Amino acid sequence: MRISAKYFANGQPYALQFEQGRIAELKTTTADPSLWFAPAFFDPQINGCLGHNFSSASTKPEGFAAIIAECQRHGIGSFFPTVITGSQETILAAFKNLTRAVATVPEWSTVWPGYHLEGPYVSGAKGARGAHPAEWVRDPDWNEFKKFQDAAAGRIRMVTVAPERTGALKFIEKLTTQGVVVAIGHTCATSEQIAAAVDAGARTSTHLGNGCPAVLPRHPNMVWDQLAEDRLWASVIADGYHLPTSVLKTILRAKTLDRVFLTCDVGPLAGMSPGKYRDWDNDLEVLPDGRIMVASAPFLAGSGHFTDTCVNTLLTLGLSLHEAIDLASVRTRQLFDMPVPVVEVGNGGPWMLFEWSPGGIFRVDRIVDIVCVGLVGIDSEKRVNF
Numbered sequence: 001m002r003i004s005a006k007y008f009a010n011g012q013p014y015a016l017q018f019e020q021g022r023i024a025e026l027k028t029t030t031a032d033p034s035l036w037f038a039p040a041f042f043d044p045q046i047n048g049c050l051g052h053n054f055s056s057a058s059t060k061p062e063g064f065a066a067i068i069a070e071c072q073r074h075g076i077g078s079f080f081p082t083v084i085t086g087s088q089e090t091i092l093a094a095f096k097n098l099t100r101a102v103a104t105v106p107e108w109s110t111v112w113p114g115y116h117l118e119g120p121y122v123s124g125a126k127g128a129r130g131a132h133p134a135e136w137v138r139d140p141d142w143n144e145f146k147k148f149q150d151a152a153a154g155r156i157r158m159v160t161v162a163p164e165r166t167g168a169l170k171f172i173e174k175l176t177t178q179g180v181v182v183a184i185g186h187t188c189a190t191s192e193q194i195a196a197a198v199d200a201g202a203r204t205s206t207h208l209g210n211g212c213p214a215v216l217p218r219h220p221n222m223v224w225d226q227l228a229e230d231r232l233w234a235s236v237i238a239d240g241y242h243l244p245t246s247v248l249k250t251i252l253r254a255k256t257l258d259r260v261f262l263t264c265d266v267g268p269l270a271g272m273s274p275g276k277y278r279d280w281d282n283d284l285e286v287l288p289d290g291r292i293m294v295a296s297a298p299f300l301a302g303s304g305h306f307t308d309t310c311v312n313t314l315l316t317l318g319l320s321l322h323e324a325i326d327l328a329s330v331r332t333r334q335l336f337d338m339p340v341p342v343v344e345v346g347n348g349g350p351w352m353l354f355e356w357s358p359g360g361i362f363r364v365d366r367i368v369d370i371v372c373v374g375l376v377g378i379d380s381e382k383r384v385n386f
């Protein structure tokens with residue numbers, strides 16, 4: 001496949017040929033193509049979509065394929081399937097299900113370079129736990145985590161923990177020793193507990209500014225403490241609903257663009273028609289604007305919008321195209337020591353083609369990669385193989 005497209009970082013137009021998803025030829029050109037190209041997004045927190053849920057053991061391979069195809073449609077070339085708080089049996093079964101899926105379709109291990117365990121060792125306080133079921137939040141248990149990691153075939157690469165849980169600091173130390181990235185999230189930790197968690201190895205905050213009680217002491221509180229902690233990175237859900245513009249701008253400035261990254265935190269109900277649903281052991285509601293709420297409560301339950309929407313939010317805030325895509329494609333890979341695609345012959349990305357003009361909307365055209373979703377039941381028009 002031959003195309004001309006401009007590189008997102010500098011606007012340089014290239015004549016490109018892709019073969020099997022890799023750049024086979026690369027020449028600068030004086031043409032002015034309307035298409036752009038960039039590394040596809042890597043999002044470390046995808047819960048599911050279209051009614052399919054990574055936290056459920058009953059999700060079929062066709063469901064996984066549908067999630068991957070839908071994510072690709074929104075520019076997400078790879079991501080961490082995210083399993084949230086549940087009983088030990090449920091979490092074990094969810095990871096075993098993922099392990100079976102990767103064994104069935106080995107290419108999916110490229111799309112899923114790891115998994116994110118968000119919970120169950122998080123706060124049980126209302127608001128702080130968000131949509132995590134109160135019944136199953138608990139203190140960290142290393143032996144239980146080892147069972148989860150075994151069920152996941154060692155592929156859990158990120159764990160979101162509340163530092164105030166009994167035993168959390170030792171747990172964070174052990175995870176860090178094993179190379180698992182620890183995130184602070186769904187927490188009501190004190191200043192001292194946050195500092196101790198970072199000393200123990202915590203690297204980032206999960207969706208900073210969300211997973212909080214609706215009302216906080218003015219100061220100190222866990223949002224200020226995480227904002228001011230320069231050793232912590234932070235993910236933000238910039239879908240236009242999870243954070244008001246003022247909070248988003250404040251996080252971007254306090255963390256700087258070097259230590260912040262985008263996650264869409266898309267939930268299993270994303271892409272579903274408005275209405276009431278039962279999922280994550282909660283009564284949830286999809287609103288007409290796509291928001292997913294805990295029914296009868298002012299709390300969002302994951303996002304109904306994907307990473308491309310978050311990039312558009314950052315562009316609206318005045319970030320450059322280069323900066324906005326960096327936070328979704330480059331920064332996320334850097335945090336997990338994953339290779340960042342570079343423009344050179346042989347590089348397999350995954351690459352993303354998109355349309356954009358200054359002041360306009362960013363719109364994904366397609367993902368170019370070597371991985372085929374590879375199961376029946378998938379709209380073949382959503383997949384482009386070269």
Ligand SMILES: [Zn+2]
Nearest residue numbers: 118130207211
């Ligand atoms: Zn969360």
